[in-house]
Amino acid sequence: MSEYSNYEEAVQTIKTAILQSQYDAARGVNEKQLMLYYGIGKYISSNSRNGYWGRGAINAISMRLDRELPGLRGFSPRSLRDMRKFYEEWSCIEDTEQNEMIELKDNLAPVGAKLEKNNNMAIWHPLVPEKLTVPADAFLAIGFTHHRTIISKVKDMNERIFYIKRCAEEKYSREALVKAIDRDDYHHQGQMPNNFVQTLPSSQQALRAISTFKDEYLLDYINVEELGVRDRADVDERVVENAIVQNIKNFILTFGRDFTFVRNQFHLDAFGEDQYIDLLFFSRALNCLVAVELKNGKFKPAYLGQLSGYLSVLDEFERKPHENPSIGIILCKDMNKAFVDFVIRDYTKPMGVATYKTSKDMSAELIEALPDIDDLKKLLDAEEREDCAV
Numbered sequence: 001m002s003e004y005s006n007y008e009e010a011v012q013t014i015k016t017a018i019l020q021s022q023y024d025a026a027r028g029v030n031e032k033q034l035m036l037y038y039g040i041g042k043y044i045s046s047n048s049r050n051g052y053w054g055r056g057a058i059n060a061i062s063m064r065l066d067r068e069l070p071g072l073r074g075f076s077p078r079s080l081r082d083m084r085k086f087y088e089e090w091s092c093i094e095d096t097e098q099n100e101m102i103e104l105k106d107n108l109a110p111v112g113a114k115l116e117k118n119n120n121m122a123i124w125h126p127l128v129p130e131k132l133t134v135p136a137d138a139f140l141a142i143g144f145t146h147h148r149t150i151i152s153k154v155k156d157m158n159e160r161i162f163y164i165k166r167c168a169e170e171k172y173s174r175e176a177l178v179k180a181i182d183r184d185d186y187h188h189q190g191q192m193p194n195n196f197v198q199t200l201p202s203s204q205q206a207l208r209a210i211s212t213f214k215d216e217y218l219l220d221y222i223n224v225e226e227l228g229v230r231d232r233a234d235v236d237e238r239v240v241e242n243a244i245v246q247n248i249k250n251f252i253l254t255f256g257r258d259f260t261f262v263r264n265q266f267h268l269d270a271f272g273e274d275q276y277i278d279l280l281f282f283s284r285a286l287n288c289l290v291a292v293e294l295k296n297g298k299f300k301p302a303y304l305g306q307l308s309g310y311l312s313v314l315d316e317f318e319r320k321p322h323e324n325p326s327i328g329i330i331l332c333k334d335m336n337k338a339f340v341d342f343v344i345r346d347y348t349k350p351m352g353v354a355t356y357k358t359s360k361d362m363s364a365e366l367i368e369a370l371p372d373i374d375d376l377k378k379l380l381d382a383e384e385r386e387d388c389a390v
Contacts, residue, residue: 085151150163154186163180166185189214192352208286209327241265243358268310270313277310277314287323289326290326299334332354
């Protein structure tokens with residue numbers, strides 16, 4: 001054995017410490033940047049909204065900053081106005097009983113901003129009758145570009161807090177965030193017909209499963225027509241399945257980052273009966289296998305019986321002792337939610353039913369309105385560089 005191999009543990013330990021330190025440093029910079037932008041936004045708001053500055057003041061200030069600090073980026077007139085909006089949309093933080101959590105010095109120095117970690121900021125807004133909470137760590141973990149996107153595209157405070165949490169948990173890029181908002185994940189989350197409360201061993205596990213899955217999934221990266229649609233429904237399902245496998249990274253991001261792909265057409269061999277699960281995943285968050293069955297048409301009660309049988313075999317022959325009971329999801333083209341809720345309650349295996357849409361189901365107007373993906377990535381990269389430069 002080479003002498004170098006003896007230091008594998010030491011190398012990995014030091015490597016982990018370095019990467020964690022780099023992550024903590026980057027996160028610290030982001031926190032200071034957000035508090036700086038919040039302070040600048042407050043200063044601009046106080047002076048521009050109250051008439052202390054004349055018209056064109058923000059443009060003039062941006063030009064002066066550019067002259068006096070050559071090479072400075074991220075302080076264009078648009079960015080300064082976005083900072084003002086950032087403050088104005090979240091100034092309600094300062095109106096809460098926990099306003100001691102944030103202190104902004106008059107000189108706007110980022111070191112003058114303080115926020116207690118591992119606490120929730122209580123949020124009150126005139127348009128929202130009840131107080132809300134957003135984890136301070138989540139609020140400070142996402143970049144200014146993400147905050148700007150959420151503010152511009154989402155008006156409801158509950159919904160904003162949802163996407164802030166989701167960005168922090170899933171480490172969304174801006175492109176992923178925009179897609180999540182366009183998919184309307186907020187209103188689809190937790191709406192899937194299911195029997196998790198009755199069938200999972202703990203209420204905590206059931207609530208986690210309910211919040212994990214949505215009632216509709218937009219598989220817009222799958223162009224069924226280009227793949228060659230057949231007439232028979234079972235062939236159509238295989239076409240969609242193959243397209244998902246080819247785009248498995250996108251599909252996992254649609255489900256959530258905590259999912260890992262096991263395989264498609266997973267073979268179950270029990271009691272001499274050959275059965276095949278369309279798609280099999282493992283969820284780290286739920287600590288269980290997740291079987292996904294694709295159906296090209298409208299939901300039928302028989303699908304639940306078939307999936308229940310698959311789950312029985314999975315739990316008996318594939319599930320590890322430390323894993324939770326397997327969960328089954330039926331993805332179909334259409335369903336009557338009230339009917340699904342009614343028939344699924346009599347099954348003892350944890351299952352849910354959701355619908356999916358592909359590019360074939362999108363209107364021509366919407367498809368034409370979508371920007372070219374390469375141009376979009378260039379635009380987003382440019383915006384990220386502008387916002388990160390201080």
